[in-house]
Amino acid sequence: MDGDGRHGQTIGARGMRDRAREFVAQATARNRIPLDFSVGSLRVVDFLIEGLRKGGRERAEIAGALFGLGAYVGEVLVRRAGAVWIDFDGEQREFFGQRVGVRMPDGRVWNPLGKVVNCLERGGTGGSEPSLQSFYLTLPGRVRHAA
Template identity: 45%
Template sequence: MNRTERPARPSAAARPVRWAAEAVAAVPEGMRPRLDHSAQSLWRVDRLIEDLRREGTPYAAVEGLLRGLGAYAGEVIVRRTGAEWWSSGGDHWVRTPDGRLWEPLDEARRCHAGHGSLRLLCRDAMGRGL
């Protein structure tokens, strides 16, 4: 492999990567440049989900967006730690190099219910403060 080639990502990453890209495309235009896969961008994602919850947006109306925002958070972990996406039976997790499994898609659902934080999940998965 030459220096410009990147190793192939596991097939388990295909869907979450697509969902994350779709979610970024769906957020307000002014927010898109700030979703740069940095740990700091997760503050904005948590705030967006909190706004949807406060507005009373039903889960069914934002289910796809929440899945995508969870996938975006998972991609932050993958890109920052060398983690990998894993999947089984339609569920997707991120496995960090220390062997722990994280569920950012489920965490996005918990955020919408008022019981979670993608920023804090990623902070814990990355083992350092955001």
């Protein structure tokens, strides 16, 4: 799903919206995947992650796809929950293991890139990680009707 080779390691907060759009263009070019940045489309992302898990490939092999999915999830938070993309400071980078994340209207900071990885590693049937759609619906600090 991602052919940039960098897996987004040099993309800052300003580039995440474009990265999410690029991911959607790549993912939908060959398939009719309904990725429209809606809350409902997070269920589709859950299915895509489940497919990656069942594919059994090494995480390094799918790092670009995971980054694209994380960018997409973050952009859903931006468009639907009132979040904004931010560059993490040094302490946040160390804690989250990522360069970027989102800040919610109430000031809370979330890591959608890491959330996707957690869903891959701990999600699925019987897993400890809730679905991305459930995550959104129970997310504190979101606005109800963001543009």
